[in-house]
Amino acid sequence: MSLSDRLHPGINLAGTDPESHEAAEEVLFGFWIFLMSDLVLFAVLFATYAAMSVQGIAAGPGPAEVFDLTAAFLETLLLLLSSFAFGFALLAMKYRENRRSVLAWLLVTGILGLAFVGMELHDYYVMVTAHGATPQVSGFLSAYYLLTGTHALHVSSGLVWMAIMAIQVAMFGFDKRVKLRLMRLALFWHMLDVVWIGIFTFVYLFGVTS
Amino acid sequence: MNWELIFGQITWNSFVFAGAIENPSLSEFIASGAGTVAVLGALASVILLTVKRWWVPLWRDWLTSVDHKKVGIMYIVTALVMFARAVIEGALMRAQQLSAVDNSGFLSADHFGQLFSTHGTIMIFFVAMPFITGLMNYVMPLQIGARDVSFPLLNAISLMLTIAGAILIMVSLVIGQFSTGGWTAYPPFTGIHFSPGEGVDYWIWAVSLGSIGSTLTGLNFAVTIYKKRCPGMTLFRMPLFCWTTLCTSILMIFAMAPLTVATVMLALDRYAGFHFFTNGAGGNMMNYANLFWLFGHPEVYILILPAFGVWSEVVSTFSSKRIYGYTSLVYATMCIAVLSFAVWLHHFFTMGQSADVNAVFGIATMVIGVPTGVKVYDWLLTMVGGRIRFTTSMLFHINFLLTFILGGMTGVLLANPGIDFQVHNTLFLVAHFHNMIIPGVLFGMFAAVQFWFPKAFGFRLHEGLGRASFWCFAPGFLLAFFPLYWLGMMGATRRTYMWTDPAYLPWLALAMAGAVLILTGFGLMVTQIVVSVRRRAELAAPLGDPWDGRALEWSIPSPPPAWNFAVLPDVSSRDPFYEAKKAGTAYRSPEAYEDIEVPRNTATAPLIGLFACAWAFGLVWHIWWLVVVSFVLMWAVVIARSFASDTEETVPAAMVKAANEAFLAAVRATPGVTRDQEMTAANRGRAIPEGWEGGASILTSGAAVGVSR
Numbered sequence: 001m002s003l004s005d006r007l008h009p010g011i012n013l014a015g016t017d018p019e020s021h022e023a024a025e026e027v028l029f030g031f032w033i034f035l036m037s038d039l040v041l042f043a044v045l046f047a048t049y050a051a052m053s054v055q056g057i058a059a060g061p062g063p064a065e066v067f068d069l070t071a072a073f074l075e076t077l078l079l080l081l082s083s084f085a086f087g088f089a090l091l092a093m094k095y096r097e098n099r100r101s102v103l104a105w106l107l108v109t110g111i112l113g114l115a116f117v118g119m120e121l122h123d124y125y126v127m128v129t130a131h132g133a134t135p136q137v138s139g140f141l142s143a144y145y146l147l148t149g150t151h152a153l154h155v156s157s158g159l160v161w162m163a164i165m166a167i168q169v170a171m172f173g174f175d176k177r178v179k180l181r182l183m184r185l186a187l188f189w190h191m192l193d194v195v196w197i198g199i200f201t202f203v204y205l206f207g208v209t210s
Numbered sequence: 211m212n213w214e215l216i217f218g219q220i221t222w223n224s225f226v227f228a229g230a231i232e233n234p235s236l237s238e239f240i241a242s243g244a245g246t247v248a249v250l251g252a253l254a255s256v257i258l259l260t261v262k263r264w265w266v267p268l269w270r271d272w273l274t275s276v277d278h279k280k281v282g283i284m285y286i287v288t289a290l291v292m293f294a295r296a297v298i299e300g301a302l303m304r305a306q307q308l309s310a311v312d313n314s315g316f317l318s319a320d321h322f323g324q325l326f327s328t329h330g331t332i333m334i335f336f337v338a339m340p341f342i343t344g345l346m347n348y349v350m351p352l353q354i355g356a357r358d359v360s361f362p363l364l365n366a367i368s369l370m371l372t373i374a375g376a377i378l379i380m381v382s383l384v385i386g387q388f389s390t391g392g393w394t395a396y397p398p399f400t401g402i403h404f405s406p407g408e409g410v411d412y413w414i415w416a417v418s419l420g421s422i423g424s425t426l427t428g429l430n431f432a433v434t435i436y437k438k439r440c441p442g443m444t445l446f447r448m449p450l451f452c453w454t455t456l457c458t459s460i461l462m463i464f465a466m467a468p469l470t471v472a473t474v475m476l477a478l479d480r481y482a483g484f485h486f487f488t489n490g491a492g493g494n495m496m497n498y499a500n501l502f503w504l505f506g507h508p509e510v511y512i513l514i515l516p517a518f519g520v521w522s523e524v525v526s527t528f529s530s531k532r533i534y535g536y537t538s539l540v541y542a543t544m545c546i547a548v549l550s551f552a553v554w555l556h557h558f559f560t561m562g563q564s565a566d567v568n569a570v571f572g573i574a575t576m577v578i579g580v581p582t583g584v585k586v587y588d589w590l591l592t593m594v595g596g597r598i599r600f601t602t603s604m605l606f607h608i609n610f611l612l613t614f615i616l617g618g619m620t621g622v623l624l625a626n627p628g629i630d631f632q633v634h635n636t637l638f639l640v641a642h643f644h645n646m647i648i649p650g651v652l653f654g655m656f657a658a659v660q661f662w663f664p665k666a667f668g669f670r671l672h673e674g675l676g677r678a679s680f681w682c683f684a685p686g687f688l689l690a691f692f693p694l695y696w697l698g699m700m701g702a703t704r705r706t707y708m709w710t711d712p713a714y715l716p717w718l719a720l721a722m723a724g725a726v727l728i729l730t731g732f733g734l735m736v737t738q739i740v741v742s743v744r745r746r747a748e749l750a751a752p753l754g755d756p757w758d759g760r761a762l763e764w765s766i767p768s769p770p771p772a773w774n775f776a777v778l779p780d781v782s783s784r785d786p787f788y789e790a791k792k793a794g795t796a797y798r799s800p801e802a803y804e805d806i807e808v809p810r811n812t813a814t815a816p817l818i819g820l821f822a823c824a825w826a827f828g829l830v831w832h833i834w835w836l837v838v839v840s841f842v843l844m845w846a847v848v849i850a851r852s853f854a855s856d857t858e859e860t861v862p863a864a865m866v867k868a869a870n871e872a873f874l875a876a877v878r879a880t881p882g883v884t885r886d887q888e889m890t891a892a893n894r895g896r897a898i899p900e901g902w903e904g905g906a907s908i909l910t911s912g913a914a915v916g917v918s919r
Contacts, residue, residue, distance in 0.1 A: 025437065026360055026433065026437045026438075029433055029436065029437060030360055030361060030429060030430075030433040033429045033432055033433060033463060034429055036463065037425055037428075037429060037463045037464070037466075037467055038467075040463070040464055040467040040468075041467040041470065041471060044467060044468050044471045044501060044504070045471060048471070048475070048486070048497055048501070051494070051497060052486075052492065052494075052497075055492065055494060056485070056492030056493065056494065057492055058485075058490070058491045058492035059491070060491070060492070135478075135482070135483075135484050135485075136482070136483040136484065136485070136491075137485075137491070138485060138491050138492040139485045139486060139488075139491060139492030139493045139494065140492055142475075142478065142479075142484040142485045142486050142492075142493075143486070145484075146474075146475065146478065146484075146486075164849060164852065168852070168853070171853075172855075177855075181852075
């Protein structure tokens with residue numbers, strides 16, 4: 001098998017950096033398996049939410065009463081745009097190896113991600129203060145906070161990871177380790193998009209129509 | 211109050227000894243005795259390490275090591291230590307039930323509840339899991355011709371998280387109480403309303419740590435098998451143990467997540483007043499039952515599949531025959547792995563679904579018997595026409611075939627919802643799952659220890675004592691658990707601490723006798739290890755192949771060097787080492803040696819384990835400063851590690867060459883032994899393949915410098 005045949009999902013370095021491409025195979029595959037296991041976790045949370053949002057409302061408010069679709073839509077845009085920006089960061093890493101442009105794109109990604117987390121916290125604040133909808137009210141709200149909270153926690157840890165990677169890009173430049181880590185962080189970040197689209201669809205869109 | 215700020219909810223009364231002082235009774239004395247043993251055991255280890263000056267070697271050569279072989283050995287040592295505790299707990303429960311016919315026996319109900327909870331939790335999460343994980347760690351990379359697993363540091367972190375969980379359970383002997391909710395910890399009983407206090411929290415965090423460790427292990431092993439096989443080692447040339455490791459790893463990746471979610475939800479219910487599994491406010495404990503068994507049933511196969519792999523290796527080696535029906539065994543393994551996700555509901559047939567749903571899951575459960583049956587026939591047919599040696603491992607195997615089939619039959623009975631309604635929650639069920647797990651998993655691991663011990667340490671285990679322990683374990687198991695089938699059918703419920711029906715007495719007495727035999731067997735096994743270490747010169751088999759082995763792990767010295775293979779092997783068939791021995795191409799010098807990169811030792815993993823343990827302890831006792839500090843430190847270690855650049859060291863080619871040529875020269879200078887001499891001191895680890903005794907002269911003279919590759 002030639003080098004360029006050995007492709008893996010995500011950005012490939014065969015054309016610009018064959019050595020890192022070779023080394024990426026095992027760690028990226030491993031990271032995909034980690035993502036798969038993480039998705040199983042989300043799948044279980046989705047399943048729990050599916051059951052709880054119907055049977056677990058009890059005396060508390062239902063989904064349509066507490067969700068703000070506009071905010072959720074803006075959050076979706078923020079997160080998808082941040083993924084888009086991360087794509088540019090990786091392209092800059094692959095073709096330019098220019099610290100400044102990679103760092104700039106990482107900064108854009110990070111700001112959009114922070115805005116996402118901030119908006120979500122604001123959502124929680126509104127739900128608690130305006131509707132009294134704390135997780136202790138009902139099984140439905142427990143499941144809602146756990147599902148979206150787990151996602152928000154993932155995004156937050158992605159942000160911490162991103163900050164560390166920015167430091168490492170500045171310190172070490174584009175050596176093999178840094179490149180492979182950025183590639184994995186990108187996969188992680190894109191996966192969180194996929195999960196969020198699930199949340200937007202099944203939690204928010206279904207929630208306000210039901 | 212300052213006390214609570216510093217020590218959380220720990221008070222003087224939390225210590226187990228306070229119970230014995232305030233309320234002296236046999237039950238409390240036993241609890242304090244157990245606590246004392248735990249404290250004295252820890253103290254004795256500290257004194258031994260200090261007196262023998264082993265602290266530095268322990269840290270330098272073991273705890274900081276990322277070598278898959280050492281990690282594997284540490285897993286198995288953990289499993290054996292925890293086994294010692296949990297098997298004694300089992301015997302205590304037998305004694306209580308025997309003594310508690312028409313009176314309350316010598317244990318309090320609460321103490322009995324803690325015993326069956328710790329017994330189950332330890333046996334599954336901290337005996338069976340570390341045992342199989344340790345074995346896969348040690349053997350699988352050697353069998354696929356790899357120098358290590360894909361992510362050695364992650365491997366060490368998995369180990370340390372598992373040990374952290376085990377330590378937490380040991381701490382619960384001394385400080386506080388353990389859960390009384392059984393190993394399954396069903397809410398709402400384990401919710402804060404019915405189980406206030408620290409017991410369930412111990413269960414939650416110990417199991418969570420073990421569960422995260424297992425997820426990472428599964429990921430690591432799956433990637434290793436997919437990406438690190440040596441040249442020529444196609445998937446269908448892998449030994450069956452590697453196949454079962456692969457399937458188990460995949461199960462771990464998928465099945466551990468539901469457990470993590472379930473424990474986190476239970477924790478949120480208890481700590482933060484959420485309503486996942488509570489009785490009111492929309493909580494539903496059926497969600498817990500589903501999540502737990504969505505993990506719990508695949509878990510059964512996570513445990514048994516590696517044991518199936520061990521049985522396949524044992525039966526073909528000690529029958530001197532290639533395994534019968536290799537392909538069918540592979541497909542059977544994969545079928546079992548897939549089906550294991552389709553049967554979880556049979557753990558709660560009686561909990562309210564419709565008869566149709568029960569029927570679907572009942573049939574799916576029975577269907578699993580088919581691939582398992584295929585395996586049994588394959589093992590039987592492997593023995594047909596082979597030259598069978600009745601070694602300890604083989605005795606365990608034959609015992610496994612006989613008793614596992616009986617256990618399987620009772621499983622098919624239980625798979626029928628109509629019958630399950632009659633015997634669910636009775637000792638019949640307890641007999642059934644012990645019947646699967648003890649002869650299948652536990653004895654499989656014991657057989658594996660007998661089989662691979664010479665590979666790991668360079669000397670065989672004393673065969674006579676091994677057989678003696680087998681002859682206690684095997685009948686001990688039958689005596690201890692078959693009476694429970696009868697008791698279950700007479701209506702004896704599980705987890706019951708006293709009886710009123712005198713008809714139970716003879717059966718309980720038989721079971722007690724069995725428990726004594728099992729304890730004797732374990733004592734003999736420990737004796738066997740001690741005696742073998744003392745007589746290691748006479749039992750030495752440093753040349754690596756004491757059993758006329760078939761896969762690659764037998765082609766290298768015992769114990770193997772840190773880099774495993776001086777030159778990565780190139781295989782062209784199944785049983786590559788056996789074929790090479792027959793063709794006279796084994797033990798050849800490679801054309802050239804290269805430098806080998808091995809990962810450096812690092813304190814990362816033990817530090818993460820330490821902080822994880824402190825974090826969990828803080829959570830159990832609501833010591834919030836400890837929770838925050840240890841959590842931050844844990845991640846600080848991870849981040850600091852990501853800045854380290856010098857993580858590998860090079861073993862120079864000359865050093866590899868010197869070691870390997872010395873080994874090859876020793877092999878060539880040693881006459882091979884036939885299978886008749888397998889258990890004699892003549893067996894230094896060079897085997898003459900069965901049926902090739904005539905060609906022994908060619909083999910023993912050995913080409914001085916053959917060249918391959």
